[in-house]
Amino acid sequence: MTRVHDMGARFGDGPVVPEPEGVQFHENWHPRALAVTLACGSLGLWNIDVSRHARESLSPKDYARFSYYEKWISALADMLVEKGALSSEELASGQAIGPSDLVSRKLAEAAVAEVLAKGAPADRPSNVAPLYRTGDLVKARAFPENIAVPGGHTRLPSYAAGATGRILRLHGSHVLPDSNAHGRGEAPEPLYAVAFRASDLWAHAEHPRDEVIVDMWQSYLGAT
């Protein structure tokens, strides 16, 4: 019922290995992978939720063995074929076959600074009224799954599913990833920071006053 990317609280991983501040990439191809992925985003064939879902939809074996930028580049290839920008034959041959009708959308060198600076805000006006106020107790839904699309995208981590928390703040109304990842519209709704006591999430919390804060859309939540 979950996907392999949903790894919060998993046991068995080793130490976290710090690194100096100046290190940005670890292989020469890493910056190329980053740049190709960002540049292709400008083609306008997908949104951030579609691209996250593509990475999460790698097979669990691939997700586990791929490095970070391998996941990016592999999901990118999958999306480019799915959206019809490239063909399987082109990937297999390593050569373009025929022209593209998307050339006019190519990210030009001169446009890079503006595109990166502009960003892509996710807040939207919404006619879904906030149901909760700061301090209210809420319960995250029991299933860390997309309710409308079987196996679809969601941002509800499994460790918080079914847990009771309290509303810490309202962020405004934001695009709902569960909808936007599947061509079902942006469906903006209120987004909250919800505080969960560590002792309500884990059998062996490190400290009685520790909390985990999770950003959750209103449709992820119910009253306790």
Next chain:
Amino acid sequence: MILPMPHDHTHDDHPHSLLPSEPALRVKALETILTQKGLIDPAALDEIIDTYENRIGPRNGAHVVARAWSDSAFRAALLEDADPVVSELGYYGRQGEHIVAVENTDDVHNMVVCTLCSCYPWPLLGIPPGWYKSDAYRARTVREPRKVLADFGVELPENMAVRVWDSTAEVRYLVIPQRPAGTEGMSEADLMDLVTRDSMIGCGLAKAP
């Protein structure tokens, strides 16, 4: 008799498996096809890389923190609604459209993680370090933040609570570390040098002067 396992194959039905399996060649192949197709401009790629290698990095965040330490009105505005405040300094952009600043105190230490992928405030801190994107950090931080801090050589006072912020939406969190003792009267520029990247993720403390 030895039979192969029925599903013991290396390729699945994802198109990416058609590309070379070596990642450097996989990127190169994709870049080549896309360039031939007229869908990417190699010069634009160079420009993107230059931006994140040389122009956008954790000194931006350090500037915000040092100013918050120096200017109480700025600090109050930052904690109240960070977006206009960081935009004013020019630190708005991709992966930093919705910033929330959270402040460490004598009572609470804040840490930031993205358990589901690797969300991170790019305009303030640059692209995330390798460890932030690692399975170990994503898996462990919500459940055992102090053990993760120990990997960074950080030990918190016994009574301090930890708040771990899991970046599940498009909101990006910036930790304002505690101002170190003995820094009274220091200039904003000198204070900036004490603000490490890790301290703004909550995996370190600001340096002593």
